[in-house]
Amino acid sequence: MTKPIGRRAEYAWFTPIITRWMDNDAYGHVNNVIYYSWFDTAVARFLIGEILPASPALMGYVVETQCRYHAAVSFPDAVTVGLRVEKLGTSSIRYGIGIFREEEDRASAEGHFVHVHVVKETGRPTPTPPEARAAFERFMVAHG
Template identity: 55%
Template sequence: MRAEPKTRSDFRHFHPITTRWMDNDAYGHVNNVVYYSWFDTAVNQFLITHGVLEIERSPVIGLVIETQCNYFASVAFPERVTAGIRVSKLGNSSVRYEVGIFREDEDAAAAQGHFVHVYVDRESRRPASIPAPMRALLQTIEVNQA
């Protein structure tokens, strides 16, 4: 079954992204690997901005264990891009983020996907519970799945 693009109303938080000349590939559009960087940037910026993640000091960190993306329309430099994020599953030590990439002011996603973070102790790398402040923040962008 082919995925259908989500719309902006499906997401709970938005992060503007600046495309760069180097993001374009030989075919004149943003290379597919760049989208994964945008996913990571949007989620981590959300966590950092809200004070629940300190990259160099947080005792619990998220490791990506799964990622996926569907592409619906090309994006190219110098278009403006916005990443919409939401949480579709929040477990004890894991979270599934869903991300939509929107061109300019378009309502339908040009690309969308997900990644799963498993939160681990920084030192031991063993699974750890998502800290309460982070969990509370993630709940603000959580959506119920039908």
């Protein structure tokens, strides 16, 4: 069974992204690797704006990413990245991410990004601090 294409209302936090001429590939649309850059940028902006003020020492390693492509994006399209917290484990968090072209309601691409919170000095997993957990919980969105 194919998962339905996500809509803006299924995401809790948004940030704009500016496409660049160099993002287009030989086929005239944004290259797949750029979507992963947008995922990383959105998660970083989210953490800086929403989570790190409550828990500045929080550090996460990316352990998994995935992307499904639904419709092409090309320079000079305006893009909005939507983010939601899908799962909050003891030391991990899974973000759901949607890429929305212009003002479209349906995602052009969707995926996920998993962080494991670690101790900086050792790189070993550590429980998500309570302040960060409370901040992440504000962005939990049930999804299909």
